[in-house]
Amino acid sequence: MNDLRVWFEDYIRALFRSLPLLWTAAPKEMTFLVAVTLLQGFLPAISVWITKLVVDTVTTALTSGRELSYSILWPLVAGWVGALLLETLLSPWVFALQGNLNDKLTAHISLLLMHKADTFPDLSRFEDSQFYDELQLLQEQVSYKPLNLLENLVELGRSFVTLIVIIGLLVPLAFWIPLVIAIATIPQIVVSSQYGKAIWLTLFENSPQARRMEYYTSVMLTDTYAKEIRLFQLGSFFMQRYLIAFQSLHQSMRHLRGKQAFWSSSLAILSTLGNGFSFYWVVQKAFRGEFSPGSVLLFVQSLTYFQNNLERLIANWLDLLENILYMQQFFNFLDSPIPMPLSIPGEKIPTPIRSSITFEKVDFRYPDNRLALKNISFSLYPGQTVAIVGENGAGKTTLVKLLTRLYDPTTGSILVDGIDLRNFNLEQWRQQIAGVFQDFGHYALTLRENIALGNLAALEHPDILRYAIEKADIVKLVDHFPTKEDTPLGKQFGGTELSGGQWQKLAIARAFVRQEAQLLLLDEPTAALDPRSESDLYLRFIELTEGKTTILITHRLASVRMADRILVLKDGHLIEDGTHQELLQRRGEYTALWNIQAQQYGISAQ
Numbered sequence: 184m185n186d187l188r189v190w191f192e193d194y195i196r197a198l199f200r201s202l203p204l205l206w207t208a209a210p211k212e213m214t215f216l217v218a219v220t221l222l223q224g225f226l227p228a229i230s231v232w233i234t235k236l237v238v239d240t241v242t243t244a245l246t247s248g249r250e251l252s253y254s255i256l257w258p259l260v261a262g263w264v265g266a267l268l269l270e271t272l273l274s275p276w277v278f279a280l281q282g283n284l285n286d287k288l289t290a291h292i293s294l295l296l297m298h299k300a301d302t303f304p305d306l307s308r309f310e311d312s313q314f315y316d317e318l319q320l321l322q323e324q325v326s327y328k329p330l331n332l333l334e335n336l337v338e339l340g341r342s343f344v345t346l347i348v349i350i351g352l353l354v355p356l357a358f359w360i361p362l363v364i365a366i367a368t369i370p371q372i373v374v375s376s377q378y379g380k381a382i383w384l385t386l387f388e389n390s391p392q393a394r395r396m397e398y399y400t401s402v403m404l405t406d407t408y409a410k411e412i413r414l415f416q417l418g419s420f421f422m423q424r425y426l427i428a429f430q431s432l433h434q435s436m437r438h439l440r441g442k443q444a445f446w447s448s449s450l451a452i453l454s455t456l457g458n459g460f461s462f463y464w465v466v467q468k469a470f471r472g473e474f475s476p477g478s479v480l481l482f483v484q485s486l487t488y489f490q491n492n493l494e495r496l497i498a499n500w501l502d503l504l505e506n507i508l509y510m511q512q513f514f515n516f517l518d519s520p521i522p523m524p525l526s527i528p529g530e531k532i533p534t535p536i537r538s539s540i541t542f543e544k545v546d547f548r549y550p551d552n553r554l555a556l557k558n559i560s561f562s563l564y565p566g567q568t569v570a571i572v573g574e575n576g577a578g579k580t581t582l583v584k585l586l587t588r589l590y591d592p593t594t595g596s597i598l599v600d601g602i603d604l605r606n607f608n609l610e611q612w613r614q615q616i617a618g619v620f621q622d623f624g625h626y627a628l629t630l631r632e633n634i635a636l637g638n639l640a641a642l643e644h645p646d647i648l649r650y651a652i653e654k655a656d657i658v659k660l661v662d663h664f665p666t667k668e669d670t671p672l673g674k675q676f677g678g679t680e681l682s683g684g685q686w687q688k689l690a691i692a693r694a695f696v697r698q699e700a701q702l703l704l705l706d707e708p709t710a711a712l713d714p715r716s717e718s719d720l721y722l723r724f725i726e727l728t729e730g731k732t733t734i735l736i737t738h739r740l741a742s743v744r745m746a747d748r749i750l751v752l753k754d755g756h757l758i759e760d761g762t763h764q765e766l767l768q769r770r771g772e773y774t775a776l777w778n779i780q781a782q783q784y785g786i787s788a789q
């Protein structure tokens with residue numbers, strides 16, 4: 184019972200928080216919608232009442248033998264037609280209005296979602312699978328859930344007004360008639376609400392299954408995996424996986440839906456008995472001449488409207504439960520605390536950095552508790568190029584994530600000229616960094632925009648853009664397109680698709696437009712490039728890195744010889760630190776890695 188109360192309070196709170204949100208999204212449309220809804224709520228009762236008057240007028244004329252008074256009949260008929268006309272005329276406008284409202288509402292809520300996501304300075308939320316699942320669900324449903332909620336509210340409002348007015352018509356017949364109808368129907372509402380909530384929660388709990396189903400569908404239907412699916416004949420494998428996820432989700436839903444149907448239909452018997460009794464009572468009163476024929480008609484029509492509106496009320500109430508839970512999740516997301524404490528405005532960042540960037544006894548655990556870096560200590564000196572090497576999973580990218588504050592160390596600290604990185608303003612710190620990441624973005628934007636994402640000022644400064652295009656060795660590529668820098672890229676919107684290496688060069692150009700950066704991070708910047716492009720690019724990088732502190736992560740050891748220093752990571756530990764020659768003389772891990780590659784590619788140690 185206590186649980187139910189808490190749940191109900193949460194529900195009401197979310198409902199009351201949703202209302203201003205809907206209002207702010209489109210105040211004009213909302214005002215109009217509320218007015219029209221109220222009007223529509225009255226119309227059925229008006230036509231029922233007029234029908235009663237018409238029937239009574241005609242019956243009186245017939246039974247008394249007097250002539251039908253057309254001066255009374257015409258206004259009644261006109262009123263009845265007017266109510267019907269108004270109802271028919273209003274519907275398309277309400278439909279159009281709801282369409283406009285939907286656009287505004289979806290945009291409003293999507294922007295709030297994006298805005299909140301933009302305030303997460305680190306990656307922890309995006310790499311926490313439960314949080315990510317919930318966020319995906321919010322994003323997928325944003326185009327219809329808030330609108331459904333609005334429609335539910337509108338329908339509820341309209342049904343409620345109609346019910347009240349219809350009750351007003353029934354009470355003069357006997358005050359207990361609406362009471363009997365309502366009492367017989369209330370258990371149905373309660374049971375439906377309970378199951379509605381249970382169904383939604385089951386859907387929510389099963390959202391990983393639902394997401395799996397979507398994932399398997401997208402694996403089968405998108406081009407990303409088309410090659411492997413065909414080559415390895417994986418179609419049946421993924422469809423089988425889809426079926427397993429579907430069955431697990433469907434089983435729990437089928438069970439609940441069955442129970443809901445059983446209880447709803449059983450309780451419908453109760454409400455039918457109540458209605459039947461009231462009907463019998465009205466008819467026998469009419470037989471005795473206590474009620475006019477118009478009153479019997481009024482009862483029958485009112486009952487139909489009452490029943491229909493009650494059903495609509497229940498259906499919308501149930502839908503509302505589902506949609507309000509969406510809003511609850513949405514508000515939970517909006518209220519979720521910012522995971523990383525930000526220092527605003529923070530200490531002034533030394534420009535240029537004078538002494539060093541120092542890792543001091545840094546440990547780092549991912550949110551899933553995996554220890555990825557253990558007791559790391561080293562210093563980077565301004566202007567140095569430091570290469571980080573090590574096997575897959577050694578912790579190289581994690582180290583870069585800490586330096587960019589996509590995560591903070593779990594213990595230990597990173598100091599810039601002796602000041603803890605956490606004490607700087609995060610945005611200003613990130614402005615000091617240019618980088619090419621392993622999983623850089625392929626944006627469905629124009630070529631110009633794809634490069635200028637590294638520094639949006641480049642959109643207005645063609646010289647910066649050209650400089651980056653030249654340095655990233657893509658002059659020929661750009662000039663080959665008739666629309667040059669304005670060529671749209673990416674298949675999503677029908678743009679040109681580039682090869683893996685060409686995309687990588689664009690990502691590199693993105694680092695070149697960030698001319699002011701003091702720190703350059705290159706995480707496998709040339710993995711997709713052919714050997715000639717790679718060696719050309721390293722020569723260009725040397726130019727770019729002049730005066731900057733550079734971290735280069737690569738598995739191609741031939742490229743790390745140019746580095747001033749090489750750090751070797753293994754299982755999250757920093758195990759070697761020195762120049763290429765020093766490390767070769769040490770005959771440790773680096774030498775082992777080097778020998779493997781030297782044999783493979785026939786490179787010399789110089």
Ligand SMILES: Nc1ncnc2c1ncn2[C@@H]1O[C@H](COP(=O)(O)OP(=O)(O)OP(=O)(O)O)[C@@H](O)[C@H]1O
Pocket residue numbers: 310549550551553554555573574575576577578579580581582
């Ligand atoms: N988001 C994450 N959540 C949990 N563990 C992670 C996450 N990202 C990486 N790890 C784990 O942290 C360890 C270090 O990963 P990292 O990506 O830093 O390695 P890496 O040296 O860059 O490897 P590679 O050469 O394959 O790119 C690995 O064991 C990896 O499984």
